Amino acid sequence: MYEYKGLTVLITGASSGMGAQYAREFAARGSNLILVARRLDRLEELATELRTAYGIPVTCLDRDLSAAGAGRALAEELIAKGTVVDVLVNNAGFGTSGSVAEQDADAVVNEINVNVVTVTELTCGLLPGMLKRDRGVIINMASLAAFQARANHALYSATKAYVLSFTESLWGETFSTNVRVTAVCPGPIATEFFAVAGTTPPGTPMDVTIPINEALAAIDARKPFVIVAKPGIRIASKLMRMLPARVALKMGK
Secondary structure, X not given: OOOOOOOEEEEEOOOOHHHHHHHHHHHHOOOEEEEEEOOHHHHHHHHHHHHHXXXXXXXXXXXXXXXXXXXXXXHHHHHXXXXXXXXXXXXXXXXXXXXXXXXXXXXXXXXXXXHHHHHHHHHHHHHHHHHHHOOEEXXXXXXXXXXXXXXXXXXXXXXXXXXXXXXXXXXXXXXXXXXXXXXXXXXXXXXXXXXHHOOOOOOOOEOOHHHHHHHHHHHXXXXXXXXXXXXXXXXXXXXXXXXXXXXXXXXXX
């Protein structure tokens, strides 16, 4: 199993949901944490909890990752300070619903910046250091939506398809090194996601611990991605890539 004790872990979107739980999981493994989100009060509350429980260093950074160049600026800031990031968890992300024609222009840019641009900038900024040290972990949060274009969820599906494809390519580039990369593709999770997106989850969302455990297991097994869903849904998700677009879109609807 990969050893995280003493490593520095950067987690985006750490103020709630998956991000906060990732923080708890790595803290329990003895990692030092850098928590990033807009809501500094929540980050500080979580940091106090983890420092008290595990006695680990926790740094809180309030950053708006929807701002242009936010990921690049953060990576450059950390490098300039001499901060070594051993594990990068690109967890921050959100979704919108409704037809493309109805989308607010600012919301479109924000969603692409958080889900795609920041993920890319942080990865490109921190990966060279990992390769130089010949160790490191990158976990990118994708989604089941990455496997299927869905009407009225076009932006979210497209951004997560990018994350999956980007991560698979990155996995291929790093396979001969000691840097480990995986994309996590879960079904509905019990977080604030659906409230923000203005939709209701299909079925009962899974507990946040489930995809995180699967993510860490995928790193141990050096898998390029992991689908976190029931067996039938896992198979169907992979098959979606092979179906004609007309058929896949109808099934998604």
